[in-house]
Amino acid sequence: xxxxxxxxxxxxxxxxxxxxxxxxxxxxxxxxxxxxxxxxxxxxxxxxxxxxxxxxxxxxxxxxxxxxxxxxxxxxxxxxxxxxxxxxxxxxxxxxxxxxxxxxxxxxxxxxxxxxxxxxxxxxxxxxxxxxxxxxxxxxxxxxxxxxxxxxxxxxxxxxxxxxxxxxxxxxxxxxxxxxxxxxxxxxxxxxxxxxxxxxxxxxxxxxxxxxxxxxxxxxxxxxxxxxxxxxxxxxxxxxxxxxxxxxxxxxxxxxxxxxxxxxxxxxxxxxxxxxxxxxxxxxxxxxxxxxxxxxxxxxxxxxxxxxxxxxxxxxxxxxxxxxxxxxxxxxxxxxxxxxxxxxxxxxxxxxxxxxxxxxxxxxxxxxxxxxxxxxxxxxxxxxxxxxxxxxxxxxxxxxxxxxxxxxxxxxxxxxxxxxxxxxxxxxxxxxxxxxxxxxxxxxxxxxxxxxxxxxxxxxxxxxxxxxxxx
Amino acid sequence: xxxxxxxxxxxxxxxxxxxxxxxxxxxxxxxxxxxxxxxxxxxxxxxxxxxxxxxxxxxxxxxxxxxxxxxxxxxxxxxxxxxxxxxxxxxxxxxxxxxxxxxxxxxxxxxxxxxxxxxxxxxxxxxxxxxxxxxxxxxxxxxxxxxxxxxxxxxxxxxxxxxxxxxxxxxxxxxxxxxxxxxxxxxxxxxxxxxxxxxxxxxxxxxxxxxxxxxxxxxxxxxxxxxxxxxxxxxxxxxxxxxxxxxxxxxxxxxxxxxxxxxxxxxxxxxxxxxxxxxxxxxxxxxxxxxxxxxxxxxxxxxxxxxxxxxxxxxxxxxxxxxxxxxxxxxxxxxxxxxxxxxxxxxxxxxxxxxxxxxxxxxxxxxxxxxxxxxxxxxxxxxxxxxxxxxxxxxxxxxxxxxxxxxxxxxxxxxxxxxxxxxxxxxxxxxxxxxxxxxxxxxxxxxxxxxxxxxxxxxxxxxxxxxxxxxxxxxxxxxxxxxxxxx
Numbered sequence: 008x009x010x011x012x013x014x015x016x017x018x019x020x021x022x023x024x025x026x027x028x029x030x031x032x033x034x035x036x037x038x039x040x041x042x043x044x045x046x047x048x049x050x051x052x053x054x055x056x057x058x059x060x061x062x063x064x065x066x067x068x069x070x071x072x073x074x075x076x077x078x079x080x081x082x083x084x085x086x087x088x089x090x091x092x093x094x095x096x097x098x099x100x101x102x103x104x105x106x107x108x109x110x111x112x113x114x115x116x117x118x119x120x121x122x123x124x125x126x127x128x129x130x131x132x133x134x135x136x137x138x139x140x141x142x143x144x145x146x147x148x149x150x151x152x153x154x155x156x157x158x159x160x161x162x163x164x165x166x167x168x169x170x171x172x173x174x175x176x177x178x179x180x181x182x183x184x185x186x187x188x189x190x191x192x193x194x195x196x197x198x199x200x201x202x203x204x205x206x207x208x209x210x211x212x213x214x215x216x217x218x219x220x221x222x223x224x225x226x227x228x229x230x231x232x233x234x235x236x237x238x239x240x241x242x243x244x245x246x247x248x249x250x251x252x253x254x255x256x257x258x259x260x261x262x263x264x265x266x267x268x269x270x271x272x273x274x275x276x277x278x279x280x281x282x283x284x285x286x287x288x289x290x291x292x293x294x295x296x297x298x299x300x301x302x303x304x305x306x307x308x309x310x311x312x313x314x315x316x317x318x319x320x321x322x323x324x325x326x327x328x329x330x331x332x333x334x335x336x337x338x339x340x341x342x343x344x345x346x347x348x349x350x351x352x353x354x355x356x357x358x359x360x361x362x363x364x365x366x367x368x369x370x371x372x373x374x375x376x377x378x379x380x381x382x383x384x385x386x387x388x389x390x391x392x393x394x395x396x397x398x399x400x401x402x403x404x405x406x407x408x409x410x411x412x413x414x415x416x417x418x419x420x421x422x423x424x425x426x427x428x429x430x431x432x433x434x435x436x437x438x439x440x441x442x443x444x445x446x447x448x449x450x451x452x453x454x455x456x457x458x459x460x461x462x463x464x465x466x467x468x469x470x471x472x473x474x475x476x477x478x
Numbered sequence: 479x480x481x482x483x484x485x486x487x488x489x490x491x492x493x494x495x496x497x498x499x500x501x502x503x504x505x506x507x508x509x510x511x512x513x514x515x516x517x518x519x520x521x522x523x524x525x526x527x528x529x530x531x532x533x534x535x536x537x538x539x540x541x542x543x544x545x546x547x548x549x550x551x552x553x554x555x556x557x558x559x560x561x562x563x564x565x566x567x568x569x570x571x572x573x574x575x576x577x578x579x580x581x582x583x584x585x586x587x588x589x590x591x592x593x594x595x596x597x598x599x600x601x602x603x604x605x606x607x608x609x610x611x612x613x614x615x616x617x618x619x620x621x622x623x624x625x626x627x628x629x630x631x632x633x634x635x636x637x638x639x640x641x642x643x644x645x646x647x648x649x650x651x652x653x654x655x656x657x658x659x660x661x662x663x664x665x666x667x668x669x670x671x672x673x674x675x676x677x678x679x680x681x682x683x684x685x686x687x688x689x690x691x692x693x694x695x696x697x698x699x700x701x702x703x704x705x706x707x708x709x710x711x712x713x714x715x716x717x718x719x720x721x722x723x724x725x726x727x728x729x730x731x732x733x734x735x736x737x738x739x740x741x742x743x744x745x746x747x748x749x750x751x752x753x754x755x756x757x758x759x760x761x762x763x764x765x766x767x768x769x770x771x772x773x774x775x776x777x778x779x780x781x782x783x784x785x786x787x788x789x790x791x792x793x794x795x796x797x798x799x800x801x802x803x804x805x806x807x808x809x810x811x812x813x814x815x816x817x818x819x820x821x822x823x824x825x826x827x828x829x830x831x832x833x834x835x836x837x838x839x840x841x842x843x844x845x846x847x848x849x850x851x852x853x854x855x856x857x858x859x860x861x862x863x864x865x866x867x868x869x870x871x872x873x874x875x876x877x878x879x880x881x882x883x884x885x886x887x888x889x890x891x892x893x894x895x896x897x898x899x900x901x902x903x904x905x906x907x908x909x910x911x912x913x914x915x916x917x918x919x920x921x922x923x924x925x926x927x928x929x930x931x932x933x934x935x936x937x938x939x940x941x942x943x944x945x946x947x948x949x950x951x952x953x954x955x956x957x958x959x960x961x962x963x964x965x
Contacts, residue, residue, distance in 0.1 A: 048598050079598040267628040304624050370624035
């Protein structure tokens with residue numbers, strides 16, 4: 008069975024949805040006239056990137072960042088179902104299963120083939136029930152509204168070809184964006200006078216939790232025995248969706264838009280992140296301040312996030328205790344010809360993480376553009392020069408942890424700090440397509456290595472080109 | 479690979495069960511037209527777009543016009559053009575948004591009404607706080623998001639669609655109804671710039687001579703374009719009412735009524751009807767102290783007191799006619815006309831959705847509209863009009879009416895025929911400018927502030943006695959009520 012992008016497009020082509028022609032004669036419906044109850048809008052967004060940087064050993068190549076297919080269904084005037092299905096760096100997954108007679112017995116084989124770092128997932132899937140004018144109940148897989156990036160993460164929304172440090176590369180928010188959680192809550196807005204508006208979102212969620220990924224490495228060695236290594240990478244991830252986790256997190260955001268020109272928002276996230284196999288309970292508390300303002304063609308947008316993770320040293324100690332107690336059986340080597348090894352890594356656990364990013368951009372519509380080969384035939388082509396500044400701090404980050412007999416024997420904590428400056432331009436022939444060119448500089452400010460990319464070099468510089476689209 | 483199966487199952491399930499696109503209909507064409515132009519006559523004028531038209535339109539607007547024809551909805555009343563409306567269909571993200579653009583005879587955007595919205599997201603563009611910024615725009619404006627139009631965050635494509643449609647509609651009106659061909663254009667209205675008020679950001683003002691006095695309008699707006707259009711519409715309304723109520727214009731409706739009504743019942747306009755009815759009611763309530771039949775008294779300098787009396791006016795509600803009991807009677811609405819006009823102008827500015835406004839018709843009727851702004855109103859000292867006898871903070875929806883003897887003494891007592899003496903000015907702070915005019919006149923003519931039980935106090939429900947302000951040479955009496963008074 009092969010799933011590929013071809014299959015997605017095949018599904019799309021099977022669905023006949025017509026876009027009405029661009030004519031003045033489209034008629035408004037008449038009151039009382041029967042209207043179909045349901046409506047479906049299929050859309051999507053995606054992006055590609057080319058990157059070349061001065062990091063030794065890095066390749067200069069193309070990245071298929073993602074393709075997200077969205078469906079937006081109005082089941083009735085008050086019920087709406089929205090989904091986003093993400094194909095991240097995914098070109099193909101191939102699953103092979105076979106059972107055959109061999110050597111007097113039956114041989115079962117199963118294999119999965121695919122491309123590196125590929126992922127497919129549901130990014131959002133929620134049902135919205137309108138309770139009244141501008142007030143609704145929403146439930147499903149939602150985006151925790153901490154800051155503004157996570158809830159506005161569409162690639163074509165931004166004008167530089169990489170996501171922010173704060174939300175993606177050095178995630179200050181509990182889980183890197185797009186962070187999703189199973190939950191339910193309220194979303195809506197209130198008009199304040201004739202000009203101002205207050206938007207809000209508030210959800211109860213499963214909440215981010217320490218979870219693990221298993222990485223298996225098979226290694227043949229001579230003259231030593233072959234080695235099978237299992238690396239258990241423990242990091243904060245979106246909470247469970249199978250009902251095994253208590254819904255113990257709460258996320259909220261309140262955005263005041265005094266005028267149409269902009270908004271200022273405060274947000275928060277509060278929950279427990281220690282999994283149920285641990286005997287302690289440590290909280291995450293995160294706060295965000297974000298906003299966007301437009302001054303004619305000039306635009307400023309930004310976000311600041313401050314997250315605390317309780318007593319992370321205690322989490323490490325408890326984790327060590329739990330791991331030893333639960334892995335005794337696993338580490339007992341029974342195959343004489345095979346050496347087994349299990350490694351644990353507590354990835355990115357810091358006592359405090361904070362950072363901010365700001366975009367400064369200008370919507371430039373030079374007169375020559377519409378008459379040039381670039382802009383000819385488009386109603387409103389524009390060039391957007393942009394500068395972004397990111398900065399992140401990791402405080403008391405767990406860098407090394409060794410334990411013996413269930414007790415921590417060495418805990419190495421460090422502080423790291425990094426900034427990034429991105430300067431570029433984005434050419435948008437139409438609003439939902441962008442061709443981006445950017446220079447990116449990452450600089451280490453505190454610590455022995457850069458955080459992203461993880462390197463001992465003090466700085467990296469790169470050139471990025473990207474294409475984004477939505478439909 | 480998390481949620482892997484769901485990733486395929488959900489969209490596939492949705493795809494298999496969903497139906498064709500639905501539309502959310504907010505207004506039909508008929509409803510939109512009535513909302514914009516009331517019961518005026520609407521004619522449909524079909525205009526084919528030739529290749530030559532198309533090229534000219536593309537050149538002027540910088541946008542495409544693929545349609546083969548457009549239907550213009552032209553509103554008229556009393557053979558005067560009220561404006562044009564076009565139903566536009568512009569693609570938002572993937573579906574067309576159907577909306578009506580109303581354009582004034584001066585080719586400025588009057589209003590936009592979203593009729594059908596077909597996308598699932600972005601319907602916020604229906605909100606007044608987005609659509610308001612188009613009011614007063616003209617074809618030569620950029621009408622571009624991130625330039626002179628602020629997009630609705632999260633509905634950028636819909637915002638752009640509306641901007642594009644408005645610009646196309648303005649270009650179409652300009653092209654097919656060039657300004658030179660429109661016969662009722664109040665061009666001076668748009669040739670006069672509005673001036674920002676120093677020290678008050680967002681406040682614009684303009685002064686014009688109308689109704690025999692200097693009229694000033696101040697508005698608080700997002701842009702000078704919006705302010706200019708709103709102020710212009712306000713002055714157009716004053717000018718229209720001047721043509722109805724002017725006692726000095728032989729062509730006015732009032733002059734016509736004064737000439738004809740002694741002989742036969744005269745059918746009158748809505749405005750004349752409403753104010754005549756109110757004036758008769760006020761005359762009865764004030765026992766003739768405030769009486770509009772002082773027309774001849776004013777013209778003869780107080781020599782015809784017997785010509786006065788509102789009981790000599792007969793109105794027929796069914797036929798909408800006015801008739802005088804005999805010759806020698808003439809109406810002069812004076813300050814009442816200003817009060818009435820101020821109220822109508824406040825309605826106009828409300829429709830233009832200005833944040834706040836102050837209408838000052840010659841210092842006689844001063845009205846602040848709904849909003850958050852308090853306005854300072856200086857009350858001139860009758861003996862020294864360049865100085866203030868008092869400064870009033872006019873809260874929103876407050877009328878300040880001033881009657882007084884300043885440079886031009888033309889206030890006559892309808893009961894005695896004598897010119898006013900004694901008290902030099904009176905001020906009424908009320909909810910209604912028309913009621914304020916009545917109160918201030920009565921205060922002035924009867925010097926009623928001396929007592930506490932006069933008829934006007936009972937009539938207008940004041941709980942307090944009027945305040946007497948004494949300056950060096952004169953006295954001003956001030957009456958304040960925040961009660962709504964029928965006018």
